[in-house]
Amino acid sequence: MAKVLDELYYTEDHEWLRVDGNVGFVGITDFAQGHLGDIAYIELPDAGSRFAAGEVFGVVESIKTASDLLMPVSGTVAEKNDSAEQSPEKVNADAYDSWLIKIELEDMGELDKLLRADAYTELTKE
Amino acid sequence: MAKHYDKLIFEISSDGKEGYLLPDTGVEGDFSKDAIPEELARADEPVLPRVSEPEAVRHFTRLSQENYGVDGGFYPLGSCTMKYNPKINEDAAAMEAFCGLHPCQPESDAQGVLRLMYELGEMLSEITGMAQFSLQPAAGAHGELSGLMIFKAWHEKNGQADRKRIIVPDSSHGTNPASAAEAGFEIVQIKSAADGTVDIDALAAALDDKTAGLMLTNPNTLGLFETRIGEIADMVHSAGGLLYYDGANMNAIMGYARPGDMGFDVVHVNTHKTFSTPHGGGGPGAGPIGVSAALAPYLPGPVVARSGDFYTLEAAGENSIGKVRSFYGSIGVLVRAWCYIKTMGGDGLKSASETAVLNANYLKELLKGKYKLPYDVVCKHEFVLDGLAEAQGGVRTLDVAKRLIDLGYHPPTIYFPLIVENAIMIEPTETESLETLDSFAEAMLRVADEAVSCPDILLEAPTTALVRRIDELKAAKEPVLVWQG
Numbered sequence: 001m002a003k004v005l006d007e008l009y010y011t012e013d014h015e016w017l018r019v020d021g022n023v024g025f026v027g028i029t030d031f032a033q034g035h036l037g038d039i040a041y042i043e044l045p046d047a048g049s050r051f052a053a054g055e056v057f058g059v060v061e062s063i064k065t066a067s068d069l070l071m072p073v074s075g076t077v078a079e080k081n082d083s084a085e086q087s088p089e090k091v092n093a094d095a096y097d098s099w100l101i102k103i104e105l106e107d108m109g110e111l112d113k114l115l116r117a118d119a120y121t122e123l124t125k126e
Numbered sequence: 127m128a129k130h131y132d133k134l135i136f137e138i139s140s141d142g143k144e145g146y147l148l149p150d151t152g153v154e155g156d157f158s159k160d161a162i163p164e165e166l167a168r169a170d171e172p173v174l175p176r177v178s179e180p181e182a183v184r185h186f187t188r189l190s191q192e193n194y195g196v197d198g199g200f201y202p203l204g205s206c207t208m209k210y211n212p213k214i215n216e217d218a219a220a221m222e223a224f225c226g227l228h229p230c231q232p233e234s235d236a237q238g239v240l241r242l243m244y245e246l247g248e249m250l251s252e253i254t255g256m257a258q259f260s261l262q263p264a265a266g267a268h269g270e271l272s273g274l275m276i277f278k279a280w281h282e283k284n285g286q287a288d289r290k291r292i293i294v295p296d297s298s299h300g301t302n303p304a305s306a307a308e309a310g311f312e313i314v315q316i317k318s319a320a321d322g323t324v325d326i327d328a329l330a331a332a333l334d335d336k337t338a339g340l341m342l343t344n345p346n347t348l349g350l351f352e353t354r355i356g357e358i359a360d361m362v363h364s365a366g367g368l369l370y371y372d373g374a375n376m377n378a379i380m381g382y383a384r385p386g387d388m389g390f391d392v393v394h395v396n397t398h399k400t401f402s403t404p405h406g407g408g409g410p411g412a413g414p415i416g417v418s419a420a421l422a423p424y425l426p427g428p429v430v431a432r433s434g435d436f437y438t439l440e441a442a443g444e445n446s447i448g449k450v451r452s453f454y455g456s457i458g459v460l461v462r463a464w465c466y467i468k469t470m471g472g473d474g475l476k477s478a479s480e481t482a483v484l485n486a487n488y489l490k491e492l493l494k495g496k497y498k499l500p501y502d503v504v505c506k507h508e509f510v511l512d513g514l515a516e517a518q519g520g521v522r523t524l525d526v527a528k529r530l531i532d533l534g535y536h537p538p539t540i541y542f543p544l545i546v547e548n549a550i551m552i553e554p555t556e557t558e559s560l561e562t563l564d565s566f567a568e569a570m571l572r573v574a575d576e577a578v579s580c581p582d583i584l585l586e587a588p589t590t591a592l593v594r595r596i597d598e599l600k601a602a603k604e605p606v607l608v609w610q611g
Contacts, residue, residue, distance in 0.1 A: 035547075040602040063598045064541045 204551025255386025256416030269394030269413030359389025381476025513548025
């Protein structure tokens with residue numbers, strides 16, 4: 001059973017968002033890493049890039065498939081996690097410990113559109 | 127059985143050895159200095175391996191023994207149509223009259239091959255229901271790219287250059303979105319309906335004045351026929367888009383249904399799947415494309431034309447997307463395809479599709495139960511299982527595939543299409559006997575039993591192959607593609 005953390009926000013495309021003030025950390029869920037299998041590559045945007053909610057901000061590629069990474073909320077990238085990009089196996093090891101990008105949120109109202117833990121757990125059961 | 131051998135020829139090279147002697151050039155003076163312009167001459171000697179003739183022969187023979195091909199055993203690789211390729215094709219392609227031709231030979235000296243190309247185009251047109259074919263594209267994906275360039279040229283010609291979006295279902299072959307991206311389009315992926323076919327509502331929602339077209343296989347990647355294809359074609363055309371037919375699954379419908387009649391505007395056929403030419407592996411391939419009459423002026427040129435009993439190469443017109451390959455295509459491959467179609471005949475092709483469908487359904491019925499069957503309906507030439515119904519010790523689809531290697535089979539396609547989580551995609555083709563199908567089913571059922579009674583056998587497989595489980599992650603992350611010497 002894939003791990004879901006209570007304090008996070010989730011997208012239907014299996015990204016998670018941890019919010020701290022107007023700063024957010026974005027990663028992929030444990031469910032996502034399990035389905036991808038061994039991750040070979042992660043491609044992340046540089047600091048300063050801006051993306052609207054739902055836009056593709058990067059790519060994750062595993063032995064089985066390649067998937068786009070979608071922005072949970074609109075924002076500007078403050079930092080990318082070089083360590084995850086260089087050692088993608090860390091995301092397989094603990095998907096919630098290895099965030100991918102740190103962002104500055106633009107509109108806290110967008111959080112209402114994201115899933116909370118119970119709804120996301122329900123989604124992954126389907 | 128051969129021992130594992132994975133050396134590069136450079137690794138068995140040693141200085142001073144020679145396996146050949148070049149004849150005298152007959153050119154007076156220093157050939158390399160006098161005959162080759164200075165700016166074209168290389169500064170350094172080329173790095174070539176030095177081996178004797180027997181060493182070279184043993185090297186390549188041993189490498190060939192590492193291979194598993196359809197001439198060696200059953201190869202149920204879904205979506206790839208690994209049918210047996212009749213050896214008469216090889217006889218035809220090896221004829222001096224074909225392989226001794228020079229591409230610059232005058233038309234009057236090459237009437238035989240021009241006639242063959244003309245006839246192949248006509249036969250493919252008849253089989254697919256299209257108006258005209260180009261034999262140039264060198265592979266299926268190259269056919270896709272060429273076809274999408276025709277989409278683009280057509281929209282531009284009609285003043286609709288802003289039609290930039292290509293729609294693909296989420297069950298499509300990976301080459302479809304990849305080719306569309308390569309041709310400069312944006313990709314819109316639509317979800318499949320619960321029955322695995324195109325979701326009409328999702329398609330309607332995706333269509334707009336930016337739609338360039340829809341790419342589809344029919345039957346689709348699940349081996350299911352898109353029965354609403356007429357409606358789908360009308361929707362796309364009404365929205366101003368075009369329809370591209372990926373011919374990957376053509377082996378299911380020859381003589382029964384034609385993409386042209388379904389409303390497709392551009393079609394590619396994979397000669398290596400449907401028409402029994404060798405599968406790539408880096409070698410020459412062919413992915414001829416056929417188009418509707420309206421799109422014929424956009425085909426790559428030259429195309430072969432016939433005037434009475436004389437065949438000519440007609441230069442491309444002003445609307446053509448231009449040449450997509452040097453000269454006229456992979457002729458040796460096209461000879462094999464022509465030979466196959468001629469030896470089979472119309473009734474033979476129809477019967478091939480019928481048997482391909484029968485074989486797939488036969489295997490499907492034998493395997494469902496111990497394997498999950500997500501779409502339990504009559505399939506076409508292939509079907510997709512959703513992994514084992516029951517397993518212990520964390521055994522999954524990958525382990526089933528590896529265990530089948532131990533039992534002497536090439537594994538089916540796994541984890542594709544992406545919409546079936548634990549996909550095992552099986553395509554037996556028409557060329558397999560009842561005995562082969564029964565033996566394979568027996569092996570699959572044995573593996574399913576082992577997954578419950580002794581899962582370690584699966585987790586450790588393959589144990590009898592020349593190599594054990596390969597580190598696919600390392601291969602993907604740190605590929606070594608050229609000699610590192």
